Amino acid sequence: MIKPASPIRSSQPLIILAGNFEDAAPVAARLRELGWSCVCSPDYPTFEQQARLLKPDLLLLDSGVSDAFVGDGKRRKGIEYIPAIHLVSAAADRAPAFAAGAVDCVVKPILLEELVARIQVRIELLRTQKQLDQCNMQFTTILESIGQGACLFDADQRLVLSNRRYAKVYGLAPEMIQPGMTLSDITELRYSVGACPAVASDEYLAWCDSINSSPSSQDWSMELKSGKVIRVHHERTSDGGWVSTHEDITEHRTAERQIAHLALHDPLTDLPNRAALKQKLDAMLEQHRTQGSPFAVLCLDLDRFKEVNDVFGHNVGDLVLCLAAKRLNAVAQGAFVARLGGDEFMVLVEADANSIAQLADLIISALSEDADIEGTRIRMGTSLGVAVYPADGDSAADLMGNADAALYRAKADGPGVARFFEPQMDKWLRERRALQRDLQAAISQQQLSVFYQPQANIGGDVTGFEALLRWNHPSQGNIPPSVFIPIAEESSLMIEIGAWVLREACREAASWPRKLSVAVNLSPVQFKHGDLTGLVKSVLIETGLEPERLELEITEGVLINDHERAISTLGHLKALGVRIAMDDFGTGYSSLSYLQSFPFDKIKIDQSFVRNIGLSQSSAIIRAVIGLGRGLDLPIIAEGVETTDQLAFLTRELCDQVQGYLVGRPRPISDYAKHVGRADEQPVSIPPDMLGLPVASGTYSPSGSTSFG
Template sequence: MTAARKISGKFEPKIFDDLSVLRRKWQAALCPGETLPHYEDVMLGSLGRLADHIVLMKESNGAFAVSRTGRYAQKWLDDERWDIPLTALPPDCATALGVATASALVNGRPHLAMAHCVRDGLVRTYDVLALPTSSRWGGTLIGNYVNERGTQYNLLDTIFSATDEGVLSLAAIRDASGRPSDLQIVHLNQGAARLLKRPSADLMWRRLSTGRNLLCAPDVIERLFSVIESGSGCQFEIDSQDRCLSIGATAFGDMLSLTVSDVTAIKRRESSFRLLFDNNPVPMWVFDAESTEFIGVNDAAVQHYGYSRATFLRMKLRQIWPEDEWITHGEALRDIGDIYHSNRDWRHLKADGTEIHVLSFGRRVVFEGRDGYLVAIVDITERRRAEARIAHMAYHDGLTNLPNRDFYQDHLRQALERSQPGNKRVAVLCVDLDLFKNVNDAFGHPMGDRLLRMVAERLKAEVGGGNVVARLGGDEFAIVLTSNVSPNEVSDFSDRLIRLLSDRYEIDGCELIVGASIGIALSPGDGDACEELMRNADMALYRAKTDGGGVHRFFEREMDREAQKRRDMEFDLRRAFANGEFELHYQPLVDIASDQISGFESLLRWRHPQNGMISPAEFIPIAEDIGLIVALGEWVLREACTEAAKWPAGVKVAVNLSPVQFRSRNLVQAVISALAHSGLSPLRLELEITESVFLAETEANLAILHQLRELGVSISMDDFGTGYSSLSYLRSFPFDKIKIDRSFVKDLAERSDCAAIVRAISTLGRSLNITTTAEGVETIDQLDRLRAEGCNQVQGFLFSAAKPTAEVAELLRTFGRRASQAA
């Protein structure tokens, strides 16, 4: 086997021996350290017959040119010229040489390419091996070896034979009158034999009148005769039970050329499409791509839009678009591709004029021979309504349907932006209901909610125009007035609003009365930012509430300073507790009958490192507001019990409790822990409360008081006689002691009503077996009068101010000596 060799299990022509020889020759000529071998070492000398196959290329100014060609190469190129540009060669040869040469230069290695050249309808395949070499004149020379590979084949015959489509040629047979009487198959391909389901030998030279294939049906033959008579072409279909063939016929004199295609699958798809289209529950239609006329609508579209089918098919797309969207719809239609998906929702008009929101999805189709778009419609009207409701809920209060804080702040920011160019005023009003908590406590939260809705209705009726009223939470409302109002106008409006909200409300036969307090901030003087104005209006509201409620107050810079002072104190309080700056002082409780100390009231003191001693009246309310009083109260309990454990057995210690400690629900455990830690007997601990403990969550607080009594701890009512319902509290809980407020003791000698009150409380205490203690005793006369009225205990500066822990022992010794001297 000399002419061929076996490679990878296949026999290849001798050309591959030539290619191997050339590659080895190129490799052998490559010297160490050089990137390319020399032209002379590769292309000159021992090439022999291979030289006839060489096209020598050179590169000049970025373009390739033919330098030399061998005899075989000249026949291939059909050109014997040398030193010509590559572009002068036939395009198929030029392309092959250019690709091979460029690739060899890029890689710096031999490169094998393949060229397909068509000559006289015959396809020839050539191997092109490009060998890059260096030239001693500079630059690079590329020798391209060219040789034909394999056998030639006829392009048209190959395409004709290989196509799946059926191709036949038929000759007309005419009768004596010259009319076509039959047709004879004179040529066909394998595709035609397969589609007609007959062997090629059975079909070749067969007359159609003899039958036995689908072309032989009388109606088919008549159509083919008409094509020959008219000299034109036609397209028609042949349907049988199992398949459908599409026939294309073209006449050339008495010769017919037929193309046969199997369109069975297409017809089935069209049938499925019809079934899917007509019976689909989704509204669908097809419109003409050019005219936008409806050319098909399904039952769902007819039912959903309300137009009859006949009306629909007389309409164009534009007639279901709202007029204000004609331009945007038209632009979207111009940009449509083969597949379309809504990037937004559109508005459509139904037959009754109502608008719906839809998403549309389309695909280009051929429908009944017309180019069009199949469109499916999804009605999202209810979804949009639901989204609108959700958006409304996101910016409105669920109870009153007023705008909420987010909406209010957005509106205020926009109003401030609009007011800035003309330096116009924007007013912010914070409105808080007075006594609303009493309604909730007395009638329950459902009644309170109904009252809030009625308040909201009154506010909406009063606040109009471009102004906004919102509910910020609880019983707090806010108003923005955007009409460049003056301070006097805001003041008049606020007075009118307070009167309106303070008028009685009737709910289920109950008459309810609440008041209102209003804080006001005006831009730009009180701030030009949303958060700043709201904060300042809130400070003004705090001042209005502090002044008794039922009034309005404008923001003043002093309020800001007070607020800053309060914030500083909050910070200092937390730091003070962490740093141990608090201490307890003790004021003696003196038994009038024995003139002896029966106990001490522990009083909290704060020794600030810079500001010195700070009054409890200043920091206790703030400690309650920020919740620090719970931890601070537990510390007081533990310290007081620990100190009292060092005193004589008969001396008690009194500790004041805050209402906030009751809300923490940890009070009983804190008392037990303090007693256990100190070892103090519960009988020596006295806890003082104010009537405010009864004003909130009475049942829960009473339960806590009873638990404390069960421990053996004494319970004292502080500031008795100054509240609203003190006598009812004595019925609610069996107090061990009631303390007469210092305001009655102070004017005991000057005012008879004070003496009467002290006398009544002392008598009440004796009747209920409750100890009475008078606070604020400063003179001997006050002491004598209290003794005469039957009071049991006293405390005040007459005996001692509150003293630090270190001085308690001296107080006890002093009173002990006085008792000895009296004896």
């Protein structure tokens, strides 16, 4: 009885027994005992249908079905791949059966145990083949999934196997490389597409032979004509062949080069960095010690660069740095140019003193040209310090430090100045930096104080005081403002100090019984950093001082560097109700233009003109300023008035107000108790060195009254 075919396969081997041979039933029973599934087909049509549907593991064909299977090639198409054991009637029928694809033939009559044994061998072979196929599939999957190209050659230099990536690494289509190809064949393909080293193919193959003959493993990297870099690992096999992996490391090598480049170069300007400068400087020192010849270290930074960053933003600042680097490289003419960080650059040049001085002038000239950055005109400039080997140092640290000291002095004398190192500069720089550290401590240790100098109208009545900062150093005594104010302005200290002075002066003035004005100087630094308007507003609220009693004095330096921003800030300040005075008027080149751009409340004539009032030029300037003030309806105050002759001249010219030693020295406000309406306060004793210079002969010292004259 024929069992119906089922398309559902179990994990057991499936065997179709085809034909009506007399031993089919016992054979099927025996196979089932062994755990195999069996389906019996009585004739060829049924067998063909079941074979195509069930796709069994093995066919067992009786002679009748075998003859049909062998004789009809078309009908067996599609199932000929299934292993088949043929039961033939005579030995002569074996040949056609094997020709038709039989894996075994048994001549009838059959011996059951022999047939079962043969089937069992065949099933085991099938199982082994399936396991091998599974392993091959896993091996192929792994081989294709690894990140490198892989290949195996035999002892005759013929390809046994490779993955697709092996071809792709060399820019070849995977189907172009097939097992059996020789190394020479593959090399020829590689050379045809340029995936080869820059040597002749014969030379390359000879090199490969030398590698293949080595018993030890080999690793190398190879740069191809195409620009690729391939890393190869090569291992000999026991049969004389080899296996190798091929990895495209072009991106990795490029990244390594970039990292190596970045280690010694500034990422913004692409100039050598501090590490590269140190290497170069050490090499030059070794060379020039041997030669006994000089070379120079030039240290420079950009003038007003911090203002550019603050006003226009860091993007514009970066563009300015790149432009400066480009100009430096162009003018340095082969000298070593490095960026140390921020706006600081250093140049190493092998030249004599005259050539070094000429290069310094060229650099200052090149970096002083205005820059057009994204439609904005940026003022540029530089200061420069020079140290020369061996006179100014015989080590990298000494030369760089002394060049920096010369730069520091140049900036103090600057802008746009170059200075060669001099021995006293080192001491000067150390002292200046020590003062900067001490000044920072002075803020927290309350070494700073505010003195007040009276201002009076020309008739002698005191109308207000100017708040002046003083520093009584614990070991050096009084440090002149002309010394410590520039130091404070070079750092962020001026922001903190300026805020403290403003708050202290307003607090003091708010306590005066008489409603006198108080003048406070503003530094250009305060306009560049922080919220100056917010500071003044909060101080007025905090101290309760009426805004109209506060007079803020500014110099041209506030307006020169960022005119639009300064004018905007001054407008906001004036909107608070405070008054704005132009200090040191006449000393700049554009004072008149500033009077047009902002409605100042007062003009202060600089003391340099008052001091030289006997000279026709100074007296003419004073007359012109007073006349200008009268025309603009602005009060004029002359500072630095020390003699009665100076006072008499200013009186004749109808100057509105005066300030100076003739009116009163800068002193603690308690010394002016009567002037501010505190008759019960006593003057305090202060060190003589904090009172300034003695009054010159013929001057008038006020007696403590509220007027003079």
